Amino acid sequence: MITAERKPFDQIKTVTDQFENILVVGCNTCVAVCLTGGEKEAEILATQLRLQRQKDGIGGTVETVTVLRQCENEYVDAVAAQVAGKDLILSTACSIGPQLFADRFPQVRVAPAMNTNMLGVVKEHHVWTEYCAxxxxxxxxxxxxxxxxxxxxxxxxxxxxxxxxxxxxxxxxxxxxxxxxxxxxxxxxxxxxxxxxxSGPKDWSKANSGGPRTMKKEGFKP
Amino acid sequence: MERELTNGISRSTARPVPGDARLRPPCEVACPIHTDAQRYIQMVAEGKNAEALGVVRETNPMPQVIGRICAHPCEEACRRGSVDEPIAICNLKRVASDGAKAAGLGYEPPAVEFTTGKKVAIIGSGPSGLAAAHDLALMGVQPVIFEKQPEAGGFLRTGILNYRLPKDILDEDIDYIRGLGVEIRTGAGVGEDIKFDDLVAEYDAVLIAVGLSESRPLPIPGADLPQVLLAVPFLENVNAGRETEGLGKEIIVIGGGNVAIDVARSAKRITGGKVTMVCLEADNEMPAHDWEIADARAEGIEMVCSQGPNAFVGEGKLEGLQIKKCESVFDEHGRFAPTFCETELSVIPGDTVIVTIGQMSNLSFLPDTGPALNQRGILIFDREQCTTSQRGIFASGEVVTGPGAAVNALASGKRAAIAVARYLGVDVSFSHEPVAIAEVPADVSEKIKPAARRQMPVRDSDERLKDFEEVETGLGEVDGRCEASRCLLCGSGARYSELKCVACLTCVRVCPYGAPWADKDGLGGIDAGKCQACGICFTQCPAKAIDLTVVSEDDLMASIARTVTAFGGELELGCWYSQSRVAPDAGFISLPCTSRLSVRMLLHALESGASKVFVAVCSEDDDGHFVHGHRQTRAAVAESQKALAEIGLDPELIELRLVAVKKCMAGK
Incomplete structure (x- = not known):
């Protein structure tokens, strides 16, 4: 799975303090499985933000919604109703999520709540280790x-x-x-x-060094 | 809470066991009227007796009576029985009704309107007739009960002694039913004062619930001696405070059932003499409940087992009972067919015999043109529809079911109420029989903390023999709450949503009882038979695919908000099992272990306006009620404190406090 960790709250707050109506969007795939950005964590972050903004006298709303995967257009588009009227989308997905939200909702500012770190395995409960680059x-x-x-x-x-x-x-x-x-x-x-x-020289062009990669698959297309 | 109409009254459906909405705790399944014992026990544990009584009343029209004399098949079925001892469910029903009464709550019947315009005559005011009347009234049908005795209650009044069921308690349950608009005409014997056909003509339906009002005689030589008495008239006399003629000082009671025990204990109280019970069954086969036998023995009543009556001895005056050895009571098909050794005879001396070998109904009030009887004189009856051979005439209770416990008579009356209501056009259906959750597996059972069953306090046996006052004095508040907190909350733990599950395996990894499972395709579930409702999986599930059945997240969040609003300021999230407070001045929510508190809930308490949140927790060297429970509580509080520090709030706004005394965990 892709693992990601929540950014320090101070960093998040620096961004969110500038906006009035915020939608925290959880992702129920990789970051849920690594226990950092699924529905539960998105709700905790939203509650934290509300408490902090109450303390700091910042108005507006902080709502939350979670989608199954923030790396699919259809799932992202499905929360258009919740996005409506918001000034900021704060995504708890890996960095793919906020980028796709920025693509799909070009009129709304988007921020990541997470730092994406690796492709890893669960070594034990609450411990993940990088296995793939x-x-x-x-x-x-x-x-x-x-x-x-x-x-x-x-x-x-x-x-x-x-x-x-x-x-x-x-x-x-x-x-x-x-x-x-x-x-x-x-x-x-x-x-x-x-x-x-x-071992001979490795072909790094197939890695990110060759520029952003696009994967295509042959077969039926609708 | 979502409700649906079953048994003619509302009942919660908010607690389906995962996987099968019909799977229910075995106590509820075993109960003939399917009382949601778990729900009222939970309320007793929280000290909410009036609410608990309300739950009892949803299915039970006579909560005080049944809280005293029930044969409690629920306790035989209780899953805690495989861990140590079953929950004292019957006694907890009494805790609920006693506690509510002391608080002046729960005894005001609801206002009922007889919206159907239909009237039903019920013959007999025993438990079956009263239950039918109660439920019919709630369904908008007007019941009128005809009772030949001067007071209502049937065998509850004439057959059960005050020391087991005080008359004022019976009166209170009957008064509640009267309060629903049920008319009870006492001293109104059908067939004597009123003709059966007149009832048929005047009412839209008739329910025959006359019970078994007569003693079965024992036709052996000497049966006409004046000192040979029958149980029913004897008990009627005792209950009415009348003297029984011919009662001596050396009394023999023939029979080994619960009624025989009552007869023997009454005779002992009245005469202070020697009382001996004689029964066909061996010591360990006596049909009376074990606890009844033990009570009788404690009062000095002797038991002569495996002996059958052969003849009453005496010329003109009884001198004793000749008995013969009983070799077997039942045949190979389990039918009653006693065999005797006719040569092994002996005589028990005595001046009085009371025959208590069973009861029969008196249906002489039925005209020849009325409901048909079979060759043995028993009413022909359809068990499903509660109908007799005559249209519009129904029957319920022991007259058709045969002898049994009072709660069985209630069940029969309740079914008849539905049958009658359906006949009269009320849109109601018979409820489905629930199915019980599986036994506690051995590997789970050994992880459950033992906790001693609270014993019902009784008056000293010497003292209680002096009068007919109640022997059992009630568990009381503290023991009641401790006993209630022993409940395993069967089937009310984790509720799993296949739709929301992301197959992350977290629940599989964190559950101390091995209840969650998953296969290679990520399909999974939570085994309700193993789940102990500790809540750990619920707090850890990242995708919110798990909720708890008893105290769901939404309910608990709402309860937190309500409590904070009502009490303002500080909030304590406390523990059932300690029965003590960590912040006595704070608003209070009592939980079956604080291990079910998630970070979000704790933050939510502050968001709802709490100025401070105290979380009760066990000491680290004791695992508390649930395996790892206190570790989850500590982790949730630590995470919440970190979350508060991050946002610049004082972490100590959420404070962990050790519970002082775990009153309920150890034995007494």
């Missing part, structure tokens, strides 16, 4: 099912580097060296020798 050219068959792009600080394709210390990355003792993990995993299949072959 969306590089567009997956190599993990050769690396024992472990991604060196997302999980190596240097995105090395021929690791480890000299900073690998007792199985940890030199940047933090809390981060395992992914190349150590890759070595151990391949060794469990007796394939650690594969690591002596050098």
């Amino acid at each position: 969306a590089c567009g050219d997956c190599v993990i068959f050769n690396t024992g099912g472990i991604c060196p792009i997302a999980r190596c600080a240097k995105q090395l394709t021929n690791g480890p580097c000299g900073g690998s210390q007792d199985g940890h990355c030199e940047i933090s003792k809390d981060i395992p060296c992914v190349w150590q993990l890759i070595y151990l995993k391949l060794a469990s299949f007796g394939l650690e020798g594969n690591l002596s072959r050098i």
Whole structure:
């Protein structure tokens, strides 16, 4: 899933204080699953905003609505009635959500309430870890099912580097060296020798370095 | 709250068990009148006795009577029974009615108008006739009850003794029914003072609810001796305060049922002599309720079991009862067919025998042209439609069902009321039989905290034998609330919306009881049999796909706003299980554990105008009523405080406070 964390309230407030009627829009997909921006969190943020604005003597309204996915035109368009009359749409989705709201409701100002951070997995309840960098050219068959792009600080394709210390990355003792993990995993299949072959240069044009990407699929079109 | 018309009176439908709206708590299913025991127990736990009585009254026309003498099949079905002991449901009904009465609430009948213009004659003012009259009145049909005895109540008055059911209590329940506009003509014996056919001619329908008003005699040698008495006239005398002729000092009661117990206990009180019960059944097979047998034994009544009466001994005056060993009571089909060892005879000395081997109806008031009887003299009767062979003539109660508990007679009367009302054109239907939620699984049962059942206090056995005053004195407020808080709230926990679920698995991960489940396709649900209604999944669900059945989010939010508006200032969100306050001067909402409070609710309290919110919580070294409950409460308060700090408000506006005493969690 895409994970995102709510921005510090001060940052949000700096924006929202400028507007009178605000619609907080939750997203019930990735950010709901990572427990930061679904319907529940959107309602909490809206309540916080109302309390803060009451305290600070700011008038207007703060309402909330949640859609299933803020990355689909149809779901975004479905809340047009709630958007009507609002000065600001505050989205608790990943950064896709506020952008699509800005596309679909060009006359209304839009702000993100979240910082989007990664494509990750739930390591344990309330803990998420990055597993994918969306590089567009997956190599993990050769690396024992472990991604060196997302999980190596240097995105090395021929690791480890000299900073690998007792199985940890030199940047933090809390981060395992992914190349150590890759070595151990391949060794469990007796394939650690594969690591002596050098991987060729990676094609970064398929990643974001090649500019914004568009994906197309063949098949039936209505 | 959404309501629909069932049983002729309104009843909440706001608490469907997830997955099947007909799944209900087993106490309610087992109750012949399907009283929503869980809902009134919840109110007793909160100290809202008048509201609790209101819930009882939704289905029960005689709450005070049934709160004392009910055979309480609900308690046999109670799921708490598999954890430690069932909830004392019957006693809690009495807590509700006693408490409401003390507060001067809940005894004013609603104003009723007989909008249908129809009139029904009901023969008999026992529980069945009274229940039918009560419900018919509420459906706009005018009932008139004909009672041959000088006072109303049927066997409740003539057969049940004051020490179990005080007459003033019976009067109050009957007065409430009278208050609905039900006319009760006492001293009006049908067949004697009034002809049955006259009723048929004058009324739009007739309900026969005459019960079993006569004792079954025992036709063995010596039965005509003057000291051989029958139970019904004896009990009638006792209840009317009349002396019974021929009563000696050494009394033998034949029979092992509940009525026999009443006869024996009465004889003991009147004579102070030796009272012996003789019954066919073995000690552990006696048909009387265990608690009745125990009470009788406590009062010094002896039981001679597995013995059948052979002959009354004595010439002109009874000297004893000859008995023979009873080898079996029932045949292989479970039918009553006692077998005896005719050679193993003995004599119990005694100067009086009271025969209490069962009762029968007296239908001699029916004319030959009236409803037909079968070969055994029993009314021909359709159990579904409560009809007899004559159109417009209905029947209910023990005259057609045979002997049973008072609550069964109420149920029969209530069904007959619907049948009669339908016949008279009232748009009402028979209610569906509810289905009970599954047993508590063993892995869940072991996680439920034991809590001792509160015992009904009784007067000392020496003291109570001196009079006919009530033996049980009532649980009282504190024990009542503690007992009520033992309720597992079966089926009233998490309510899951498939439509809103985002399959995030949070509920599966946080539930301490393993109730939520999900498969590889993200399809899931919450097993109502496992759910304990702690509320943790509800507070954690990011997509708001889970709500709680008992105290839904909307209801609790509204209640918070109402309480803050009513009391202003400070609010305490407290705990049932402690029965103590953490902020005694604050407005108060009592919850089955504060673990069900979400961050949004806590902030909502401040948004609604509370100047301060106190949240009761157990100490960290004790898990409280629910597994992990206090941890959720602490987390919600910590998150809320953080949210307040973020917006520049004092985090201590929401304050956690330890509950001082957990009165209800431990034993007494």
